[in-house]
Amino acid sequence: MRLPVIAVALVLALSLVLPSRAAESGWNRETKAERNARMEWWRDARFGMFIHWGLYAVPAGAWNGKEVPGIGEWIMNSANIPVDEYEKLAGKFNPVKYDPAQWARIAKDAGMKYLVITSKHHDGFCLFATDTTKYDVVDATPYGEDLLKPLAEECRKQGIKFCTYYSIMDWHHPAQDRANEKQYNPTRIREGRKQQYMTYMKEQLKDLLESCNPEVLWFDGEWPDWYTEQDGREIYAYLRELKPEIIVNNRVGKGRQGMEGLNKADQDYVGDFGTPEQQIPATGLAGVDWESCMTMNDTWGYKGQDRNWKSAETLIRNLIDIASKGGNYLLNVGPTAEGEIPAPSVERLAAVGRWMQANSESIYGAQASPFEKSPWGRSTQKRIDGKTRIYLHVFEWPKDGKLPVPGLPGAPAGARLLAGGKALSLTVQDGGVVIALPSESPDKIATVVALDLQR
Ligand code: FHN
Numbered sequence: 001m002r003l004p005v006i007a008v009a010l011v012l013a014l015s016l017v018l019p020s021r022a023a024e025s026g027w028n029r030e031t032k033a034e035r036n037a038r039m040e041w042w043r044d045a046r047f048g049m050f051i052h053w054g055l056y057a058v059p060a061g062a063w064n065g066k067e068v069p070g071i072g073e074w075i076m077n078s079a080n081i082p083v084d085e086y087e088k089l090a091g092k093f094n095p096v097k098y099d100p101a102q103w104a105r106i107a108k109d110a111g112m113k114y115l116v117i118t119s120k121h122h123d124g125f126c127l128f129a130t131d132t133t134k135y136d137v138v139d140a141t142p143y144g145e146d147l148l149k150p151l152a153e154e155c156r157k158q159g160i161k162f163c164t165y166y167s168i169m170d171w172h173h174p175a176q177d178r179a180n181e182k183q184y185n186p187t188r189i190r191e192g193r194k195q196q197y198m199t200y201m202k203e204q205l206k207d208l209l210e211s212c213n214p215e216v217l218w219f220d221g222e223w224p225d226w227y228t229e230q231d232g233r234e235i236y237a238y239l240r241e242l243k244p245e246i247i248v249n250n251r252v253g254k255g256r257q258g259m260e261g262l263n264k265a266d267q268d269y270v271g272d273f274g275t276p277e278q279q280i281p282a283t284g285l286a287g288v289d290w291e292s293c294m295t296m297n298d299t300w301g302y303k304g305q306d307r308n309w310k311s312a313e314t315l316i317r318n319l320i321d322i323a324s325k326g327g328n329y330l331l332n333v334g335p336t337a338e339g340e341i342p343a344p345s346v347e348r349l350a351a352v353g354r355w356m357q358a359n360s361e362s363i364y365g366a367q368a369s370p371f372e373k374s375p376w377g378r379s380t381q382k383r384i385d386g387k388t389r390i391y392l393h394v395f396e397w398p399k400d401g402k403l404p405v406p407g408l409p410g411a412p413a414g415a416r417l418l419a420g421g422k423a424l425s426l427t428v429q430d431g432g433v434v435i436a437l438p439s440e441s442p443d444k445i446a447t448v449v450a451l452d453l454q455r
Contacts, residue, residue, distance in 0.1 A: 027240040038245055039272065039289060041161065042216070044365040045113035046323050047356075048163070049349075050293055050332035051103075052118050052300035053147075055089040055125045057337040061303030072334060073301030076123050076171055077184045083172055086123065090140035098143075098339025100151040104158045106341060110349035111356030113364070114161035116218045116330060119148060119208055121165070121301070122184070124172025130207040132200055135172055152212035164214040166205065168251075169221030173197055176224075186224035194226060202238055209242050219251040219271075229254040229269060236270045247272045249291075262290060276327075280318065284325035284368035291328035294318065296345050302334040309344045312351035313445045317378075319352065319363065320393045320446055324378035326368035358419035359448045362391035370409045377446065391418065392449040397441035403449065406432035410453040418448035426451075 030038070056073045063079040070078040076086045107115050120126045126136035129146040133139075137147050148164065155162040170176050171184040175193035178184050189197065208214065217239055222232065232253025239246050248271055250256050255269025261276035262285065263269045274290035281290065296315070297306045315331065322329045333345045356363065366380035370390060377395040381388055388410060394403065412433050415424040419442065426433040433451070441447050 027244040028237065039247065042114070042247055042273070042328070043289065045161070046328050046363050046366070047110075047112050047319055048114040048116060048161075048291075048328060048330045049107040049110070049112045050116050050165075050300075050330045051335065052121065052165075052302075052332060053335045054118055054121050054127060054301065055086070055093050055123060056121070057302040057335060058089045058092045060337065061299070061305055067305055071301065072299040072303035072306070073118075073121050073123070074185075075301075080182045087135070087140075087172075090125065090135070091142065093137070093140075093337055094142040095147070095335075095337060095339030096143070098147065098335075100147075100154040101158075103151060103335075103341060104154040104160055106346055106349055107155075107160055108158045110353040111360055111363075112160065112331075112349075114163055114216065115151075115155055116163040116165050116216060117148065117151065119164040119166050120170070120204065122167045122169050122171050122221050124167075124170040126204070128208060128211055130204055130211075132203045132207065133173075146211065148208075148212045152214070161215045162212060163216035163218060164208055164212065165218040165220060166208070167221035168201065168219060168227055169224050170197070173200060175200070187226075188224070189226035198231065198234070201235065205235070205239060206242060209239075209246075213243075214246070216247045216249070217252070218249050222251045222254060222256075227254070232270045249273055249275050251275055261292075262288065273328075280321055281325060281327070283372075284327065286326075286368075288326075290326075291330050292318075292322050293330040293332065295332045295334075296348060300332055300334055302336050302342070307344070309348065312348045312355075315348055315352050316355050316445050317395060320378050320380075323363045323366055323380050324369045324393070355443070355445060358443070359446070362393065362418060362448050362450075366391065371405075371407060374405075376403060387413070387455050388453040390451045390453070392435075392451055393446045394437075394441065394449065395446055397444075397447070398437065401437045401439055403435040403437050404432065405435060405451065406430060408432045408453065410455060413452040413454045415449055415451045417442065418450045419443065424449065 052073050056075050059075050061068055061072045068075050068079045119128050128148040129138045130136050138144055152162040169187050175190055175197035176187040177190055179186055179188055236248055236252050239248055250263055250271030253270035255263035257264050259277045262274040276292045278294055280292050296310055297308045299306045319329045333341045335341050362380050366382050369379040370381055371379055377393045380391045412426055415426050415435050425436045
């Protein structure tokens with residue numbers, strides 16, 4: 001039907017006058033100050049819990065009676081399980097021991113300020129209620145209830161920011177198929193069905209925002225060739241339109257350099273922070289927001305046989321090392337199919353929490369170290385009432401009780417043990433100080449000395 005000329009002119013005039021939705025919300029005209037305000041809670045948080053949970057917890061790393069090598073949540077790919085076979089796991093997923101209040105409490109007591117849980121991993125199974133598919137916990141499992149919403153509510157009650165992980169690669173959706181007869185990774189898009197999947201993804205993300213209102217959307221599975229940086233920009237814009245204050249990682253686009261996780265330098269890529277995986281960058285990067293995600297053993301999703309747990313010392317020193325470089329630590333737990341966080345994880349998180357109880361001032365809201373390297377440990381710093389405070393995290397306690405701190409960025413005012421506040425004497429020398437320490441380290445994992453500067 002041809003519109004009368006006057007109608008076309010009217011529509012054209014209105015489109016010029018009425019702002020686009022992007023212009024309305026203004027997210028795409030965000031100033032540096034507005035971006036800093038949006039990122040502030042995340043930068044201050046420094047420490048979060050990652051949760052990989054889903055159908056893969058049922059086989060827990062074994063298939064047909066044999067252990068399957070590799071990370072637990074990849075079992076569908078690693079054991080080459082056909083979709084219709086893998087789907088049957090949903091009928092066995094019944095996390096009757098799931099206690100969202102306890103999970104939030106475990107994160108809070110560990111000193112974690114946010115929590116990122118898989119809403120949908122590569123296997124395509126949704127842990128939240130969504131009308132976009134029947135392959136979700138409400139429609140396909142004996143449990144029959146949304147798992148994310150109650151956790152989001154508990155997180156908010158306990159002061160933890162609730163965030164969700166979402167995989168772009170989807171081994172279940174009919175628009176994507178295997179790369180070959182054995183591999184789902186990376187998926188291919190079926191001829192002419194990319195738009196169908198992009199629409200599906202947007203509808204699911206909208207359901208997710210409406211049902212559990214995550215503060216961060218943590219994308220993953222962005223590596224298949226069929227997904228482009230432009231697609232990432234479209235998804236990022238879509239999310240910022242729905243929730244202008246939302247924070248989105250760099251895996252929404254194609255910027256990251258593999259597991260190193262930070263963006264390639266050849267162009268400006270979409271996403272709010274870099275995502276090193278299972279590694280900590282050698283140095284901090286001024287003005288770059290990044291978060292190292294790491295496992296506590298060797299798998300993200302639960303594997304019964306994986307008992308290679310990192311020590312509490314390693315976890316605490318990782319947290320300090322990352323904070324000393326200006327990054328965040330996203331530490332993973334992989335709950336069982338019954339809904340329990342494995343005891344070794346709970347024990348280690350409690351130990352981290354005890355250290356944080358005495359020393360979190362040196363982590364929360366702290367900035368990267370003013371020093372290149374220190375043989376005895378790591379440092380962070382803060383501006384407090386217009387003066388600089390440097391937090392010296394001593395891993396290696398000096399045998400002579402003298403802690404050399406060369407290259408101070410200003411004149412020292414005083415030093416004390418952060419835990420307990422015991423004053424320490426210091427000697428100024430060679431543009432730095434030497435601090436006299438007690439003969440024994442109060443905390444063998446990391447004792448923190450607070451060194452105040454005169455300004
Ligand atoms: O393939 C995933 C993997 O299963 C896990 O989710 C990690 C954690 O971020 N990300 C991908 C591997 O880079």
